[in-house]
Amino acid sequence: MVLDSEFFARYPFLPQSKEYVISRKLELTPEFVEAGFSRAQAAIVEGKLPLFARGVNTAYDREIASYSACRMMVSLLNSSYFSNRLAVAESKRASAYLEREKDADLLVAAQSIGIDAAGANGAFQVGMADYLRYTPRDVHYKLVNANLVKGKVAGLTREKLIRIIEEAVKKRVIAGLGAKGEYPSLVKEYSKKLSQILPKAEQGVIQIASENYPPCIKKLLSDLAISENLPHSARVALAIYLIKAGVDDAKIVKLFSTAPDFNEGTTKYQVEYIRKKEYSMPSCATMDSWGICVATCRCFSPLKFNPKIHGRYAEESMRQAKETGYGHQDEESGATGAGKQEDSEKGEQG
Ligand code: SF4
Known part of the structure; x- marks a missing residue:
């Protein structure tokens, strides 16, 4: 695959796309800034970015430049909620393009974003470090279930590789958002305009008495508060816990309102369904x-x-995990490390 303007338009967050912008001396013209405004609005309000039509050369530069302008505007908003909304929308957009790529091109995209990936004919492998860094917190991606060959996770499907790239895109987009900098005055103007039309979602965050909640x-809850995209299993577990803890449906829906892909109707339906079915806490x-x-x-x-009973065990285990870097939760990857010891589970029940 040739890394050309069309490729960079599909994946404008790549380091190579930045080099392209510099080599082409692309300026942020009013047209590009306006396109950046539309991009930010679509990502944050609708949670979805449109794909562009192929074959119009000049549109590629607009796509690439609009990404830069959009980043600047969202940075100026200085909001983790809006930053996460943008990162999720950009990663979904990239994913839609990745699904259309041939295997070889999929690998080029993965490698361009820095993933140690190889493979062919629908079977891929990814270096363990990148696998841990970019796989979702999901049982299907746990290392104990993976096929490890010489430090690489082998036998990955196209779908899994795309999911890994999607997560890498999300992390790449979000890195540096909110950083202070000198931005063009037109970008500042549009950012202000953006702040006036965006929903005040952060104000929707409600406080619940959670001091007794488990880690x-x-x-x-803290991931939700900063608009992290929780995997489905995590959302279900959280909803079950909150229902059992006596929190009403309206409050639970409000808590989920900071999720980057929040849809009030769907969330309400799911919470009501979980309550009706009386699911047990995992x-x-x-x-x-x-x-x-x-x-x-x-x-x-x-x-x-x-x-009072379990707090000291929780604190000690988290302290050890932090010190050794080998524990339950890797902040970056979301992957799990040491397995839970069933005998300790049976220990001190409250
Ligand atoms: S052991 Fe894990 S799952 Fe159980 S309460 Fe503690 S943090 Fe939560």
Whole structure:
């Protein structure tokens, strides 16, 4: 594949795209800034970015430059919620293009973003470090279930490789957003305009008395508060926990309103459905297998967590995990490390 303007328009967040902008001496013209404004608006308000039509050369430069302008505008908003909305929308847009790429081109895209990837004919492999860094917190991506060959995770499908690239894109887009800098005055003007039309979603965050919640639930709540995109299993576990903790549906829906892909109707339906079905709280072992356990509390179930009894075990395990870098939760990758010991689960139940 030739790394040309069309490629950079599809993937404007790549370092090579930045080099292209510099080599072409692309200026932020009013047309490009306006396109950046539309891009930011679509990403944040609609949560979706349109794909461009192929074959019109000049449009490629606009796509690439609009990404830069959009980044600047969102940086000026200095909001983790808006930054996450942009990162998720950009990663989904990239994913839509990746799905159309041939295997060889998919690898070029993966390698261009810095992923140690190889393979062919629908079977790929990714270096373990990148695998851990970019796989979602999901049982299907746990290292214990992976095929490890000489430090690489082998036998990955196209879908899994695309999911890994998507996560890498999200992290790349979000890196540096919100950084202070000198921006062109037209960008500042448009950023101001943007702040006036965007929903005040952050104000929707509500406080609930959570001091007695277990570390896994606190982590999910704090991820939500900064608009992290929680995997489906994490959302289900959190909703079940909050229902069992006596939080009403309206408050739970409000808590989820900071999710970058929030849809009020869908969330309301799902919360009501979980309540109606009276789902049981997953055990700590299940939470661990889903990659959302962040400590060893010895309480068997998050619902049985009692800070007076289990708090010291939780703190100690998290301290050890931090020191050794080998524990339940890798902040960056979301992947899990040491497995949960079933015997400790059976220990001190509250
Ligand atoms: S051990 Fe249980 S309560 Fe503690 S963080 Fe893990 S899942 Fe949550």
